[in-house]
Amino acid sequence: MYGFEGWGGGYFRVGASGHVVVTPRGHRDPSASIDLHDVVEGLSERGLHTPVLIRFTDVLESRMRDLKDAFDKAIRDESYEGSYACVYPIKVNQQRQFVEELRERASSLGFGLEAGSKPELMAVLALTAGVEDMPIVCNGFKDDEYIETVILAHKLGRHITPVVESFAELDLILKHAAEYGVRPRIGVRMKPSLPGAGRWAESGGERSKFGLHAPELLLALEKLDAAGMSDCLRLVHFHVGSQMCDIGQIKNTVNELARVYCELRRLGATGLDTIDIGGGLGVDYDGSNSTWASSVNYTLDEYALDVVYRVRAACDDEKQPHPNIISESGRALSAHSSVLVFDVVGRTRFSRDPDVAWIDRIIASEEGAGIEVPQPIDDLRHAWETIRDTVSIEDKRALDAYHDALQAREESRTLFNLGYLSLPLRAVSDRLYWAIGRKVLALTEGIEDGGLPDQIDGLAEQLSDICFCNFSLFQSLPDSWAIEQIFPIAPIHRLDEKPTRRAILADITCDSDGQINRFGCTDQRMYKPTLEVHEAEEEGDGDGRPYRIGIFLVGAYQEVLGDLHNLFGDTHAVHVSLDEQAGWSIDDVVEGDTVREVLGYVQYDADAMRRAIRKEAEKAVRAGEMTVAQSRNLLRFYEQGLEGYTYLEE
Numbered sequence: 001m002y003g004f005e006g007w008g009g010g011y012f013r014v015g016a017s018g019h020v021v022v023t024p025r026g027h028r029d030p031s032a033s034i035d036l037h038d039v040v041e042g043l044s045e046r047g048l049h050t051p052v053l054i055r056f057t058d059v060l061e062s063r064m065r066d067l068k069d070a071f072d073k074a075i076r077d078e079s080y081e082g083s084y085a086c087v088y089p090i091k092v093n094q095q096r097q098f099v100e101e102l103r104e105r106a107s108s109l110g111f112g113l114e115a116g117s118k119p120e121l122m123a124v125l126a127l128t129a130g131v132e133d134m135p136i137v138c139n140g141f142k143d144d145e146y147i148e149t150v151i152l153a154h155k156l157g158r159h160i161t162p163v164v165e166s167f168a169e170l171d172l173i174l175k176h177a178a179e180y181g182v183r184p185r186i187g188v189r190m191k192p193s194l195p196g197a198g199r200w201a202e203s204g205g206e207r208s209k210f211g212l213h214a215p216e217l218l219l220a221l222e223k224l225d226a227a228g229m230s231d232c233l234r235l236v237h238f239h240v241g242s243q244m245c246d247i248g249q250i251k252n253t254v255n256e257l258a259r260v261y262c263e264l265r266r267l268g269a270t271g272l273d274t275i276d277i278g279g280g281l282g283v284d285y286d287g288s289n290s291t292w293a294s295s296v297n298y299t300l301d302e303y304a305l306d307v308v309y310r311v312r313a314a315c316d317d318e319k320q321p322h323p324n325i326i327s328e329s330g331r332a333l334s335a336h337s338s339v340l341v342f343d344v345v346g347r348t349r350f351s352r353d354p355d356v357a358w359i360d361r362i363i364a365s366e367e368g369a370g371i372e373v374p375q376p377i378d379d380l381r382h383a384w385e386t387i388r389d390t391v392s393i394e395d396k397r398a399l400d401a402y403h404d405a406l407q408a409r410e411e412s413r414t415l416f417n418l419g420y421l422s423l424p425l426r427a428v429s430d431r432l433y434w435a436i437g438r439k440v441l442a443l444t445e446g447i448e449d450g451g452l453p454d455q456i457d458g459l460a461e462q463l464s465d466i467c468f469c470n471f472s473l474f475q476s477l478p479d480s481w482a483i484e485q486i487f488p489i490a491p492i493h494r495l496d497e498k499p500t501r502r503a504i505l506a507d508i509t510c511d512s513d514g515q516i517n518r519f520g521c522t523d524q525r526m527y528k529p530t531l532e533v534h535e536a537e538e539e540g541d542g543d544g545r546p547y548r549i550g551i552f553l554v555g556a557y558q559e560v561l562g563d564l565h566n567l568f569g570d571t572h573a574v575h576v577s578l579d580e581q582a583g584w585s586i587d588d589v590v591e592g593d594t595v596r597e598v599l600g601y602v603q604y605d606a607d608a609m610r611r612a613i614r615k616e617a618e619k620a621v622r623a624g625e626m627t628v629a630q631s632r633n634l635l636r637f638y639e640q641g642l643e644g645y646t647y648l649e650e
């Protein structure tokens with residue numbers, strides 16, 4: 001139902017207890033597992049309440065090793081003579097604790113880091129102190145200071161490669177290289193001729209923002225030659241966009257890059273020994289294994305094999321040595337490692353029972369007040385009485401009644417707007433319509449979407465529950481809002497019970513965009529407008545525990561792209577790893593923002609605010625509007641609020 005097999009990547013499944021079980025080492029150790037619901041309960045006992053982001057360090061390590069293994073295998077199988085390394089682009093998640101965990105594992109795998117801006121370069125240089133041989137690739141726009149820092153980093157012994165993304169950067173590199181007497185490792189980014197695919201199509205192609213055209217590549221080589229530095233050109237790079245969903249596209253662009261490598265070598269770039277295939281290695285978020293934007297139609301092994309095969313074939317044809325291969329795979333390394341968990345704090349329901357006694361009471365009361373009950377209300381009532389006892393959608397009376405109800409509800413809305421229908425009677429019309437609609441949905445349950453009558457298109461979505469969830473989409477899942485990316489979503493418990501309701505998820509921002517109404521679906525043909533959820537009272541699942549939902553695969557981009565809409569800040573982030581004895585342990589806790597902190601980001605002085613409220617309260621006490629005890633309460637709430645979590649608290 002939730003597609004764990006499709007998108008879980010071997011890390012997430014449903015356990016016998018009905019809880020989500022994480023197997024952080026994936027296929028390497030499927031028996032080592034962590035009960036996700038237990039973790040959330042344990043965190044709650046420690047005062048770390050939902051919403052909480054859980055980062056599984058072992059999952060990150062496993063993904064890194066899988067990537068390395070996939071390329072190592074392809075290299076062996078293809079008798080390839082170069083090596084493979086991934087440089088993690090820290091823009092995907094720059095959080096220090098996260099990158100430090102990654103760096104620990106990167107050293108042993110020969111992996112490195114990529115910086116895409118000056119602040120990222122500063123972070124990367126500090127992170128690689130003590131691991132000087134770790135490869136660093138520098139992308140992005142570079143000013144004089146950026147390049148001078150890179151050249152000086154050579155003097156610190158760093159294995160660092162500035163990539164020329166626009167022609168002017170080459171002059172700066174040559175200037176500082178001469179000034180400091182450094183023979184730097186230089187990279188060039190080429191503009192691939194083909195545009196990318198999917199959402200980031202514009203990262204590739206001739207009109208792409210970054211990279212050198214073929215004529216500029218030649219000029220760059222001439223310039224280096226003139227400076228006696230053609231052997232300093234060590235790397236050629238491209239990036240055709242993130243989340244490349246189609247392996248066909250990857251093959252074509254890798255082929256082009258390999259051809260550029262061979263040609264540059266033929267033309268005198270004798271030091272050129274590395275190709276950097278950029279990012280783009282995608283993640284199957286919806287589990288459809290397709291070319292849909294939130295999916296990919298290839299595996300990690302296929303990706304590695306295709307890259308190695310293409311490069312080898314091009315080099316063998318041109319009789320050039322096999323270069324070392326670098327990828328800047330950010331999403332693929334980090335997405336699986338984080339899960340966001342939040343509680344459902346409330347629900348809007350559209351009842352399937354119109355409550356006839358209530359309707360009779362309202363109508364009697366309105367008639368008693370001399371208000372006439374208009375025809376559409378009678379029509380709705382009649383439609384309900386007709387459809388109530390039908391048992392199949394094949395029964396012509398059912399769809400007829402539904403059509404009548406649609407028409408009557410429309411009419412009653414118009415009457416209300418024109419002042420001819422009272423609010424109580426409009427409420428009656430809504431309840432009857434909901435009940436009729438829910439009955440139609442019950443009659444069509446189990447019918448494949450393709451077999452549904454056209455007229456009920458969108459009805460399930462219209463009458464599903466709205467679950468209010470304690471999180472901010474803008475802070476924790478920005479890509480869902482900005483680019484309609486699908487993320488896997490499922491309750492993290494009660495998965496041994498059949499869910500009986502469907503819902504869309506609404507966050508607690510006061511923005512109607514803050515909701516999720518598209519969910520992954522394993523049958524490859526469509527996304528679901530609603531999520532299957534369990535019946536649960538607002539206060540929990542009957543034993544006092546909240547109803548908890550997880551959003552999976554959120555480890556790439558979401559944390560750092562998140563924003564402060566409505567001043568909801570960072571959630572708590574907790575690093576959890578496997579523990580031989582206890583099952584799991586907490587390695588690190590990064591507490592979420594307090595209200596004081598987010599107010600500070602938008603230049604408020606919390607102490608001044610507190611003083612202003614105190615003054616006001618004093619004034620109200622003096623004026624007799626408030627007792628001293630009430631003013632003390634107000635100040636206590638205000639002060640506690642400032643130090644508290646920005647999300648709803650228990």
Ligand SMILES: Cc1ncc(COP(=O)(O)O)c(C=O)c1O
Nearest residue numbers: 239242243279280328329330331
């Ligand atoms: C130059 C460059 N390298 C690497 C990446 C990371 O890509 P991905 O997250 O798809 O691996 C990006 C992201 O767009 C990028 O612009």
